[in-house]
Amino acid sequence: MDRDDLLQPTLAGHQTRPPVDKPWRVGSQVYVAFFGGALAVGAIGALNARTLRMSARAVAAIAGIALAAEAALVTAVVATDTDEIRIISIVAGLAAFGGSYLLQRSPDRVYHFHSDDDEPYESLFGPGLIACICARIIEGILLFGVLEA
Amino acid sequence: MSDDRLEGLRAAVELSPDNHALRLVLAEALAAEDESEEALEHYALLLEQGALPTDELVRVGTLAIDLGRLQLAARCLESARRAGAMGGTAGLEEALKAALVDGGIARPAVDPDDEPLPMVAEPVAPEEVSFADVGGLETVKKAIHKTIVLPFQRPDLYERYGRRAGGGVLLYGPPGCGKTLLARATAGECGVPFLNVRMEDVLDPMYGVSERRLHDAFMDARLRSPCVLFIDELDAIAYARRKQAGSAGRALVDQLLQELDAIGSDNQGMLVLAATNAPWDVDDALKRPGRFDRVVFVSPPDVPARRRILELALTDRPQADLNLDDLAKRTALFSGADLRALVERAVDAVIDEALESGGDVPIRGAHLDRALRDARATTTDWLRTARNYVEFANHGGRYDDVLAYLDSAEGKAARKR
Amino acid sequence: MSDTALQAARRYIEIGRHRQALESLSQLDSETAATTEARRLRGFAFYGIEDFDRAADEASDGLQDDPQALDLLYLLSLSEERRGRLGEAEAAILAALEQDPDDAELLCQYADVLMRAGQLDKAARVLDAAAESDPDSPDVLGSRQSLAYLRGDNREARRLSEELLALDPESIRGHRMLGVFDINRGRAASAAERFGEAVRQDPASELYAADAREAQRMARNPLWWPTLFFTRVGVVASWVGAMVVIFGLRAAGAATAATIAVVAWLALCVWSWVVPPILNRLER
Numbered sequence: 001m002d003r004d005d006l007l008q009p010t011l012a013g014h015q016t017r018p019p020v021d022k023p024w025r026v027g028s029q030v031y032v033a034f035f036g037g038a039l040a041v042g043a044i045g046a047l048n049a050r051t052l053r054m055s056a057r058a059v060a061a062i063a064g065i066a067l068a069a070e071a072a073l074v075t076a077v078v079a080t081d082t083d084e085i086r087i088i089s090i091v092a093g094l095a096a097f098g099g100s101y102l103l104q105r106s107p108d109r110v111y112h113f114h115s116d117d118d119e120p121y122e123s124l125f126g127p128g129l130i131a132c133i134c135a136r137i138i139e140g141i142l143l144f145g146v147l148e149a
Numbered sequence: 150m151s152d153d154r155l156e157g158l159r160a161a162v163e164l165s166p167d168n169h170a171l172r173l174v175l176a177e178a179l180a181a182e183d184e185s186e187e188a189l190e191h192y193a194l195l196l197e198q199g200a201l202p203t204d205e206l207v208r209v210g211t212l213a214i215d216l217g218r219l220q221l222a223a224r225c226l227e228s229a230r231r232a233g234a235m236g237g238t239a240g241l242e243e244a245l246k247a248a249l250v251d252g253g254i255a256r257p258a259v260d261p262d263d264e265p266l267p268m269v270a271e272p273v274a275p276e277e278v279s280f281a282d283v284g285g286l287e288t289v290k291k292a293i294h295k296t297i298v299l300p301f302q303r304p305d306l307y308e309r310y311g312r313r314a315g316g317g318v319l320l321y322g323p324p325g326c327g328k329t330l331l332a333r334a335t336a337g338e339c340g341v342p343f344l345n346v347r348m349e350d351v352l353d354p355m356y357g358v359s360e361r362r363l364h365d366a367f368m369d370a371r372l373r374s375p376c377v378l379f380i381d382e383l384d385a386i387a388y389a390r391r392k393q394a395g396s397a398g399r400a401l402v403d404q405l406l407q408e409l410d411a412i413g414s415d416n417q418g419m420l421v422l423a424a425t426n427a428p429w430d431v432d433d434a435l436k437r438p439g440r441f442d443r444v445v446f447v448s449p450p451d452v453p454a455r456r457r458i459l460e461l462a463l464t465d466r467p468q469a470d471l472n473l474d475d476l477a478k479r480t481a482l483f484s485g486a487d488l489r490a491l492v493e494r495a496v497d498a499v500i501d502e503a504l505e506s507g508g509d510v511p512i513r514g515a516h517l518d519r520a521l522r523d524a525r526a527t528t529t530d531w532l533r534t535a536r537n538y539v540e541f542a543n544h545g546g547r548y549d550d551v552l553a554y555l556d557s558a559e560g561k562a563a564r565k566r
Numbered sequence: 567m568s569d570t571a572l573q574a575a576r577r578y579i580e581i582g583r584h585r586q587a588l589e590s591l592s593q594l595d596s597e598t599a600a601t602t603e604a605r606r607l608r609g610f611a612f613y614g615i616e617d618f619d620r621a622a623d624e625a626s627d628g629l630q631d632d633p634q635a636l637d638l639l640y641l642l643s644l645s646e647e648r649r650g651r652l653g654e655a656e657a658a659i660l661a662a663l664e665q666d667p668d669d670a671e672l673l674c675q676y677a678d679v680l681m682r683a684g685q686l687d688k689a690a691r692v693l694d695a696a697a698e699s700d701p702d703s704p705d706v707l708g709s710r711q712s713l714a715y716l717r718g719d720n721r722e723a724r725r726l727s728e729e730l731l732a733l734d735p736e737s738i739r740g741h742r743m744l745g746v747f748d749i750n751r752g753r754a755a756s757a758a759e760r761f762g763e764a765v766r767q768d769p770a771s772e773l774y775a776a777d778a779r780e781a782q783r784m785a786r787n788p789l790w791w792p793t794l795f796f797t798r799v800g801v802v803a804s805w806v807g808a809m810v811v812i813f814g815l816r817a818a819g820a821a822t823a824a825t826i827a828v829v830a831w832l833a834l835c836v837w838s839w840v841v842p843p844i845l846n847r848l849e850r
Contacts, residue, residue, distance in 0.1 A: 003667055003695060015651065016682065034835075090809065106718050109716045388580075392581075430581065537771075538769035
């Protein structure tokens with residue numbers, strides 16, 4: 001790319017976020033993955049990606065990874081007819097978290113690096129708890145339906 | 150030496166004007182034959198070209214004084230100090246001073262254009278302000294008395310134990326807390342003149358001028374010593390070289406180091422005091438032994454000092470029912486400038502009242518209380534910065550005084566703000 | 567009087583005494599105060615005390631008289647960047663680069679604006695251009711360090727930090743970045759040293775002091791140590807390791823040991839989640 005192309009404006013109208021709009025810590029989402037599974041961490045990850053102003057494609061990728069992990073969970077449960085659903089759910093959750101973490105890491109660093117706030121992150125406790133409960137209910141219904149079928 | 154030989158030497162020098170060794174031989178021969186005026190011309194040329202040997206500088210300087218060439222004598226003295234000539238410079242300086250006084254000359258011009266030294270315009274008379282004029286701050290005054298005044302007053306005693314009077318002392322602390330006044334009072338206690346060098350007087354954007362101005366200030370001080378030379382805002386003049394991008398500022402630091410080293414090698418009781426709000430930004434080389442190796446923390450004024458400042462600020466103003474002791478207690482961490490601003494704010498309100506009422510209104514406690522409500526101590530920012538530095542960089546305990554202050558009652562109050 | 571005040575202001579800005587610079591500049595007569603030089607100095611002084619609005623105003627006012635003034639365009643870009651108006655920051659720096667497209671400092675500023683906006687790929691290309699113009703520039707090295715960190719390339723960021731320190735053993739950027747890596751790896755004592763060095767270089771920064779104190783507290787207070795262990799091993803590795811241990815024990819038939827491991831692991835997780843905010847609040 002020559003110098004002229006490089007020096008073309010690409011930020012017209014760009015504004016950084018107002019201070020009230022804070023993301024959640026990316027590393028803390030692992031707890032959501034452990035306790036809530038792939039759906040929970042996918043939901044939290046996707047919402048956080050929007051807060052971090054990631055592209056729609058990136059948000060979709062995070063959601064997609066979570067759904068794929070959940071699909072793999074369901075498939076594994078059905079195929080193996082195992083009782084260790086909880087363990088497989090944790091593994092699926094952590095796998096979804098891994099992908100979500102890698103996608104969010106760089107935008108999160110951009111945000112944190114440039115933040116002047118003493119408390120740059122919102123607490124994940126409340127939303128995380130809600131996500132875990134809702135996801136487990138959905139997952140439970142899904143697995144019950146599949147297994148009954 | 151015969152006339153023929155002298156003629157031969159003259160001819161040889163004329164043929165080889167850049168042969169310094171030959172010119173030196175000629176000069177010495179002329180001096181030996183009492184042709185001092187001509188000898189001095191050759192010595193002057195050698196000096197200009199930097200080819201006059203160090204061990205000749207004092208002798209040539211003395212010869213110059215004898216022949217009334219005081220400008221040349223001053224240049225010889227200066228070169229001798231720079232070169233660290235062993236012995237004789239003190240005698241040369243005394244002789245030069247005596248010649249200046251005899252000749253009724255205020256001070257010698259160092260540069261060929263006879264331009265008077267631009268720097269210091271203070272009177273030669275000893276400073277009159279003393280510690281008695283500085284309210285409170287007994288701890289600081291004691292520290293200064295012990296480290297500076299006593300060695301100055303009793304050089305013989307200190308020299309018996311291998312200590313010298315003079316040298317450099319650095320006063321540091323928050324802005325507006327009386328460092329300059331204390332430096333002036335120190336000069337008064339020592340009974341010597343006080344020469345003040347400000348940053349604005351030294352700095353110049355033209356290449357080399359700042360260094361020259363600084364050198365001129367030191368030269369002037371040397372000629373007037375014993376005296377106190379006070380450098381205000383030392384961090385602005387001697388900012389740490391490692392933090393400076395360009396070379397201009399570094400050259401100034403180098404110049405200052407040279408000047409301080411020159412004092413160190415020839416103790417004439419010249420005391421250099423400096424003040425700074427940011428000792429951590431002063432070049433480290435300046436804090437080494439022989440330079441500003443003694444540091445004194447000038448804390449915000451204590452209760453007696455604040456009382457005195459308030460008293461002075463209210464002098465000759467109509468006042469009634471004032472409890473300055475109480476006000477002094479309630480204005481912890483206020484600098485002298487803060488207290489004066491407080492009084493001025495109260496006076497503004499009193500004037501408004503006087504205009505409304507049409508009569509005389511004295512300054513009362515209520516006016517000062519009201520002004521105090523909106524007032525803020527400006528030393529807290531400095532104390533916060535100092536605390537940060539002392540927590541992580543107080544190697545060798547150089548800033549233990551600040552630490553002690555921060556641990557005191559007033560210091561703890563500062564931490565909460 | 568005005569010349570002296572200007573000279574003093576210049577010096578104060580060189581040594582970071584921005585408030586004193588403003589005091590000096592307040593002594594200027596109105597004619598001198600309106601010159602480009604005075605506006606430039608005032609602008610940088612306001613920027614130094616983080617009054618970015620006024621810094622931008624001074625730059626804009628100065629540019630009305632001298633639209634080509636590179637210093638003012640640079641200052642305007644810096645100020646708008648800090649105000650969050652990245653489009654305006656970009657426009658200002660591009661206007662400056664139009665006059666001098668090879669200036670490494672200007673290119674680094676553009677890269678910094680792009681990084682703040684998250685356009686890391688373009689920032690990388692701009693820094694390549696800056697490095698071509700001035701390969702030894704510490705500004706380029708510093709910006710590259712930031713970019714590597716933002717991209718998640720810790721190894722490269724660490725390497726560049728060490729390079730910065732090799733160039734300047736007191737580089738604040740170098741020390742702080744290595745301090746961040748140390749703290750993220752649970753090496754609190756080492757992080758405290760690093761952050762402490764930044765404080766030594768700039769004791770007026772409350773941010774540096776706060777980071778150094780926090781690291782020091784973490785190193786000295788045993789209540790932090792479980793959390794430090796957790797961060798030393800790393801989030802992903804610790805979870806994977808814990809799962810392997812727990813499921814391994816279960817697979818080996820050691821159900822009790824597995825249960826103990828689960829309880830211990832959960833306790834550690836809860837501890838590292840709940841205790842740090844409490845400790846921070848107590849210690850502040």
